[in-house]
Amino acid sequence: MTVYCVSGLIGVSTLYFCLHFGIYVFALRTLSASRSERFILLYHLVAAVVFSTLVLVAATACTEPSALTTAVGLVFAHGIYSMSFLELWSLAQGSYSITLLLRVMRGGSVPTSQLREELAAIGERKKRNRIAALAGLGLLGRHGDELKLTAPGRLVSQGLKCLLWITNPGETG
């Protein structure tokens, strides 16, 4: 029973991963709604929450410790799948460095000054959008003309500072 339970969990989960990816590839990919960040994030987030709940409930019903261990592993497998997908999706959609790389690819050989001129406008637009998005998330607040971090913003900023301490990168931006 235990063996069937664990292999059943793995089998059903594998089928689910194929189905989740297949639905995106064959049905959602061509829809204009699926090109929005919000849609694609929700497609993965909702699926991850539902999958994790179901797989953990199913594992506890199995009464065997290895079933729960397997279920935890499957939850993290979903994490790897979703994070990899979302990272590639957002890199392809809006990465500044990839935009730059593709611009050079189109031009063959581009003067650095021309590249700077052309792509600076995209950077300015992205910055304005990000400021609005950070304010929308409650990480930034406006006090008169000035932008100021809120308490959650300070917390996130502190976390970023810790990561920068680890990676010791020099200039950021």
Add this chain to the structure above:
Amino acid sequence: MWFVTSVGFWLLAVAAHAVLCRLRLPFTAVGRFLLANLAIGTALAWLVCRSYGIWSAPTFSALLVFGFLSELYLFLSTLAVASISATVLLTLRNRSLSEEQLSVLLNGQRMVSLRVERLLAAGLLSESASQVRLTAAGTILGTRFLRLKAFLGHTTAAHDHAEP
């Protein structure tokens, strides 16, 4: 126990990354993490295989937890260095600024220059006589991203005007 072991090895990989980032090595920050992760991940795989057996649930789960945490760390650490949102949050950390002051500090040309420098350091671009061109590795990456963009339905024009 396998979970604690996995998290412990991941913390060890992060610590090893911090050390590697302070040494003079011919690798980018991502390369350094992959180096640390490969070594620590192999040690974890050896340990869990020895303790629980190759085809066992704890081995499978320990490696997945380690893999997930490593990917999350890599994502967040690259975000902290190169994301515009992260730079805005870090710039405003100890002071409040007007949008104009922020624009002066984080101007578009500086952002492009930083990215060109990173792409040059990563060996994806080469520069000669103030002209940049793609290296072989850059061409391969660019071609792959063009294919990925086409697959995902992100057209180049839409991409250039993306509002993420």
